[in-house]
Amino acid sequence: MQLKQIKYQSPEYEQSLILRDKILRKPLGMVFIDEFLTQDKEEYILGLFEQNEIKAVLHLKPLSDTVLKMRQVAVDENLQGKGYGSKLVLFSEEFARTKQYKKFILHARKTAVPFYQKLNYKITSEEFFEIGIPHFEMEKVL
Numbered sequence: 001m002q003l004k005q006i007k008y009q010s011p012e013y014e015q016s017l018i019l020r021d022k023i024l025r026k027p028l029g030m031v032f033i034d035e036f037l038t039q040d041k042e043e044y045i046l047g048l049f050e051q052n053e054i055k056a057v058l059h060l061k062p063l064s065d066t067v068l069k070m071r072q073v074a075v076d077e078n079l080q081g082k083g084y085g086s087k088l089v090l091f092s093e094e095f096a097r098t099k100q101y102k103k104f105i106l107h108a109r110k111t112a113v114p115f116y117q118k119l120n121y122k123i124t125s126e127e128f129f130e131i132g133i134p135h136f137e138m139e140k141v142l
Ligand SMILES: CC(C)(COP(=O)(O)OP(=O)(O)OC[C@H]1O[C@@H](n2cnc3c(N)ncnc32)[C@H](O)[C@@H]1OP(=O)(O)O)[C@@H](O)C(=O)NCCC(=O)NCCS
Pocket: 023, 024, 073, 074, 075, 076, 079, 080, 081, 082, 083, 084, 085, 086, 087, 107, 108, 109, 111, 112, 113, 114, 115, 116, 118
């Protein structure tokens, strides 16, 4: 298993797009649009790989010098519940600390809130709707 940063528009990035599409978009009947993808350029993209194949991905979007927004967290479907998501989130926290970031925020799908709570993320909002499904804002001080 390999945890690493992915370069925008690299072959690994192309793999990550397929994973995000399969896990985050298709189940909601959504597709990527170019405008949505251009923000990827400004973000840190981290992946978990096995035999050079991507199994999990997440993005970190700088909101300020100290705060990152975690987004696009996806684990391949037949590997969910095996600890891959937790490993990648913990790796991303370490990655962010080395760059002097102090806090993560995220918009968690309601179904994923228990996952983040196990990693010590706290709910900081009422329930709200985004892309048509219930979410909560969560945060963790690094
Ligand atoms: C949510 C997701 C990223 C979690 O990654 P994962 O690799 O499946 O999670 P892990 O195996 O690392 O789980 C860690 C712990 O959280 C729990 N957990 C994970 N997903 C959960 C869920 N949806 N509901 C309740 N508990 C969950 C696990 O049971 C495990 O608990 P344990 O430590 O007591 O065994 C992954 O399941 C996924 O990609 N889901 C679909 C897309 C999605 O919802 N993305 C998040 C959008 S905000």
